[in-house]
Amino acid sequence: MNLPSLTFTRYPPHHLVSPLYSKLPKATARGKSVDSVAIEARNLNFSFTAKQTKDVTVLRDCSIRIPSGQFWMLLGPNGCGKSTLLKILAGLLIPTSGTVYVNGPKSFVFQNPDHQVVMPTVDSDVAFGLGKVNLADDEVRSRVSQALHAVGLSDYMKRSVQTLSGGQKQRVAIAGALAEACKVLLLDELTTFLDETDQVGVIKAVRNCLDTSEEVTALWVTHRLEELEYADGAIYMEDGKVVMHGDATRIRSFIEDRQSAYINQINS
Numbered sequence: 378m379n380l381p382s383l384t385f386t387r388y389p390p391h392h393l394v395s396p397l398y399s400k401l402p403k404a405t406a407r408g409k410s411v412d413s414v415a416i417e418a419r420n421l422n423f424s425f426t427a428k429q430t431k432d433v434t435v436l437r438d439c440s441i442r443i444p445s446g447q448f449w450m451l452l453g454p455n456g457c458g459k460s461t462l463l464k465i466l467a468g469l470l471i472p473t474s475g476t477v478y479v480n481g482p483k484s485f486v487f488q489n490p491d492h493q494v495v496m497p498t499v500d501s502d503v504a505f506g507l508g509k510v511n512l513a514d515d516e517v518r519s520r521v522s523q524a525l526h527a528v529g530l531s532d533y534m535k536r537s538v539q540t541l542s543g544g545q546k547q548r549v550a551i552a553g554a555l556a557e558a559c560k561v562l563l564l565d566e567l568t569t570f571l572d573e574t575d576q577v578g579v580i581k582a583v584r585n586c587l588d589t590s591e592e593v594t595a596l597w598v599t600h601r602l603e604e605l606e607y608a609d610g611a612i613y614m615e616d617g618k619v620v621m622h623g624d625a626t627r628i629r630s631f632i633e634d635r636q637s638a639y640i641n642q643i644n645s
C-alpha cells in the first residue's frame with residue numbers, strides 16, 4: 378500500500394517538543410555517525426477514544442530516530458503499541474500529540490500476504506502502482522525488472538500470483554513499492570504466517586533491497602528474535618513506551634533476559 382509523503386508534522390500544531398527527545402543517541406552505522414534521518418518521531422502520544430468506555434492510551438511519549446538506508450526492527454509484547462506506532466508513521470492514524478517525520482514516498486506492507494496482491498500476474502502487480510504516473514513502457518518494464526531482481530523474483534515475472542507462496546506474495550508487494558521508488562518501507566509482522574523458508578526469503582529480500590540501494594530505509598515489526606541478526610538497529614517497546622533504542626544485539630539480550638526471568642517466575 379503506497380502512501381502520500383509527509384513532511385515534519387506536529388500534533389497538535391501548538392505542541393512543544395519536550396527535552397526527552399534530545400536524549401536519543403546519535404545514530405551510527407558500522408561505526409560511522411549518520412546524519413541523514415529517514416524516520417523521526419518525537420514525544421508521540423496516542424489514545425483511542427471510545428464512546429462507551431474510557432479512552433485507551435496506547436502510546437506514551439514515544440521518540441524514535443532511524444537513519445536513512447538502514448534496516449531497523451520494532452519489537453515488544455502483544456498490545457504494546459507497535460502496529461499503532463507504525464500506522465502513525467504511515468499517516469494512517471493521527472497522534473494525539475507529538476511530531477512525525479517520514480521520508481517519502483513510503484509504503485506500508487500488511488501482515489496478510491493475500492491482502493497485498495491485486496493483479497493476476499507478478500509483473501502486472503508490480504507495475505500496478507505505476508499506472509498513476511505517466512511513464513514510458515520501457516521505463517515501466519525497467520522498473521518492474523529491477524524491483525523483482527531486488528527481491529529475488531526475476532524468474533517469476535510472468536507467473537500467476539495465485540501460484541505464489543505467502544512469502545513470495547510479500548516480496549511481490551515489496552517489489553511494487555520499490556518500483557514506485559519508495560524511500561521508506563513500513564513492514565508489520567510480515568513473517569507471522571510464513572513457514573521458515575518463506576520467512577527467511579522475505580527478510581533476505583528486504584536486506585538485499587537496502588544493501589543494493591542507499592536510499593531505502595525499512596522499519597520491520599517482529600516477534601522473532603532471530604530476525605534481529607539482519608537488523609542495523611532496533612527499538613523495544615513495553616506498555617506504549619520506548620524502553621530501548623539502538624543496538625540490535627544489546628536489545629536481543631535484554632529481551633532474552635526478560636523472557637528467562639518470566640519463565641523462572643512462572644515455574645517457581
Ligand SMILES: Nc1ncnc2c1ncn2[C@@H]1O[C@H](COP(=O)(O)OP(=O)(O)OP(=O)(O)O)[C@@H](O)[C@H]1O
Pocket residue numbers: 425433435453454455456457458459460461462
Ligand atoms: N481500534 C482500537 N480501539 C481501541 N483500542 C485499540 C484499537 N486498536 C488497538 N487498540 C489497543 O491498542 C493497544 C496497542 O495495539 P497494537 O495493535 O498497536 O499493539 P501491537 O504491539 O501491534 O500488538 P501485536 O503484537 O499483538 O500485534 C492494544 O491494547 C489494543 O487493544
Ligand SMILES: [Mg+2]
Pocket residue numbers: 459460461
Ligand atoms: Mg501489531
